[in-house]
Amino acid sequence: MVTAKVWVLKKHFEGFPQTSDFEMKQEALANLKDGELLLESVFLSVDPYMRPYSKRDMKEGDVMIGTQVARIVESKNPAFAVGAFVVANRGWRTHFISDGKDLNLLPASWPESLPKSLALGTVGMPGLTAYFGLFEVCKMKPGETVLVNAAAGAVGSVVGQLAKIGGCKVVGCAGSDSKVAYLKKIGFDEAFNYKTVTCLDETLRKASPDGYDCFFDNVGGEFASIAINHMKKYGRIAVCGAISQYNDTVPQKGPYIQFPMIFNELSMKGFIVTSWYNRREEGVKALLKWVLEGKLKYHEQVTERFENMPAAFIGMLKGENLGKAIIKV
Ligand SMILES: NC(=O)C1=CN([C@@H]2O[C@H](COP(=O)(O)OP(=O)(O)OC[C@H]3O[C@@H](n4cnc5c(N)ncnc54)[C@H](OP(=O)(O)O)[C@@H]3O)[C@@H](O)[C@H]2O)C=CC1
Numbered sequence: 460m461v462t463a464k465v466w467v468l469k470k471h472f473e474g475f476p477q478t479s480d481f482e483m484k485q486e487a488l489a490n491l492k493d494g495e496l497l498l499e500s501v502f503l504s505v506d507p508y509m510r511p512y513s514k515r516d517m518k519e520g521d522v523m524i525g526t527q528v529a530r531i532v533e534s535k536n537p538a539f540a541v542g543a544f545v546v547a548n549r550g551w552r553t554h555f556i557s558d559g560k561d562l563n564l565l566p567a568s569w570p571e572s573l574p575k576s577l578a579l580g581t582v583g584m585p586g587l588t589a590y591f592g593l594f595e596v597c598k599m600k601p602g603e604t605v606l607v608n609a610a611a612g613a614v615g616s617v618v619g620q621l622a623k624i625g626g627c628k629v630v631g632c633a634g635s636d637s638k639v640a641y642l643k644k645i646g647f648d649e650a651f652n653y654k655t656v657t658c659l660d661e662t663l664r665k666a667s668p669d670g671y672d673c674f675f676d677n678v679g680g681e682f683a684s685i686a687i688n689h690m691k692k693y694g695r696i697a698v699c700g701a702i703s704q705y706n707d708t709v710p711q712k713g714p715y716i717q718f719p720m721i722f723n724e725l726s727m728k729g730f731i732v733t734s735w736y737n738r739r740e741e742g743v744k745a746l747l748k749w750v751l752e753g754k755l756k757y758h759e760q761v762t763e764r765f766e767n768m769p770a771a772f773i774g775m776l777k778g779e780n781l782g783k784a785i786i787k788v
């Protein structure tokens with residue numbers, strides 16, 4: 460019999476999550492029945508959505524939501540071979556049993572040279588968010604200017620590089636000078652530290668005096684309220700995330716967006732990546748190809764040991780990650 464370690468939400472987050480809001484427990488797994496598989500998590504993901512979704516979807520005592528790359532260690536299902544790797548959505552657990560229906564096998568063409576953890580990042584949900592958000596929601600066209608915030612993170616770093624692949628000028632911002640240096644290294648035309656600029660309005664104008672055609676918004680709040688005034692006529696805004704608001708205990712006021720929306724005839728569309736998962740295979744194939752061609756660079760912030768998941772999650776919300784935050788069990 461296998462005993463899994465799991466992290467549960469001990470207490471709903473109030474404001475910024477604390478390590479004391481989590482509790483590690485043990486779960487005894489039953490013996491496999493016909494058609495079932497036993498899997499062990501190899502890499503787990505910590506993502507911003509876990510903060511707002513925990514409030515919306517979870518109750519205290521539930522296992523934390525989340526995805527993993529897992530290896531099949533035992534199989535009583537002929538469709539799944541021992542040793543194969545899958546992406547699963549089974550929460551913060553070291554081991555679990557599945558009937559196979561909720562698993563996505565890593566593409567057979569997955570190259571040995573690439574870490575399998577990329578299936579949780581650049582070639583997984585965050586990469587697909589960038590891909591569909593930029594090409595389908597923003598409807599980005601060659602020659603345009605794209606603005607993205609949280610640009611050195613899992614989604615933002617892919618957005619910027621896809622914009623360059625698509626023949627655009629790209630402006631990005633992040634919360635430290637070393638992240639800004641990384642953005643320049645991976646091809647951003649302009650990059651700045653939003654925490655140290657004296658005037659965001661002036662910085663956005665200087666980075667693109669003609670304004671922005673596309674704004675991929677990962678942050679919301681005050682940044683978005685200022686950026687919207689820098690959109691070009693018929694500009695498009697993809698509302699992807701609002702991380703500056705997830706830990707608020709008192710809702711922020713504004714923004715009052717009507718004037719720029721009307722005068723510049725802007726389009727603003729919120730989206731959830733899973734609504735595009737009927738085209739998941741197309742997205743994964745394109746992202747994998749660009750990674751292999753060296754056109755799409757990746758960086759992972761790897762935290763060792765399952766025991767450190769809460770710290771990795773809190774660290775990601777604080778901005779301690781460059782690229783995708785990953786836990787290696
Ligand atoms: N709509 C959808 O389907 C999806 C939406 N998302 C959203 O995309 C966004 C980025 O996610 P992801 O790439 O996974 O995460 P990241 O890898 O970018 O990590 C989060 C980053 O957010 C930045 N951040 C934290 N607090 C603030 C703040 N107050 N103001 C500005 N930046 C802040 C930090 O970077 P820094 O050092 O730069 O501050 C931190 O590193 C999130 O808002 C997320 O919810 C993600 C996936 C799917």
Ligand SMILES: O=C(O)CCC[C@H](O)\C=C/C=C/C=C/C(=O)C/C=C\CCCCCO
Nearest residue numbers: 507508511512515526548584699700732733
């Ligand atoms: O990759 C897989 O197969 C699993 C995907 C898991 C994941 O659940 C998929 C989608 C994630 C979407 C993330 C969305 C955001 O980050 C935006 C978050 C929150 C906006 C506010 C919501 C307020 C709710 O009350």
